[in-house]
Amino acid sequence: DIQMTQSPSSLSASIGDRVTITCRASQDIRNSLAWFQQRPGKAPESLIYGASSLQSGVPSEFSVSGSGTDFTLTINSLQPEHFATYYCQQYISYPFTFGPGTKVDIK
């Protein structure tokens, strides 16, 4: 199985800050990477697929980069609605696997 890791596991930031989350795959997954956002008490929501394609309706504060094994998700100006947990997932091969998540909370 492909193992997914994320760093950091959590971070504290202020409104307007720029934050970056890193996701790493244990082997080459090309661009078969998705990112999900989960607010407290809610189901996850799709943000990014294909490593760099924003899901319809996702605000432009989100940007992504990477391919192969190393990927980053950047929130360019943190807003109140961005405080959540973020998960990456590889979907190049079964079983699909998720990273452990990065919790972004208010400093």
Add this chain to the structure above:
Amino acid sequence: EVQLVESGGGLVQPGGSLRLSCAASGFSSSDYNMDWVRQTPGGGLEWVGRSRSEPYGYTTEYAASVKGRFTVSRDVSKNSFYLQMNSLKTEDTAMYYCTRGAVGSIPHDSWGQGTLVTVSS
């Protein structure tokens, strides 16, 4: 509007069975891959299983942890998706989400609100 509504969760004893349902609306589920994803009490997400779209014969895939115990299925006439869970273990305790995925692109573009399964004696 795309909607996925899960039902069927509850408390079950180890070794027992449960069937989860996912009612889809706002789209034809036969055109999409349909998956179950679960979230453990510790917060981690685990992909459980998939039913591919109609052009791919509704073929299925499973996580190793559930293979042989869980079965995904569809009722196209009801636009519904199911997860039959047998031989349940305490480690199957989780919130179970039904998701929709576009073939060849977004793996889980829509999620239901989830249904909670608790396996305990």
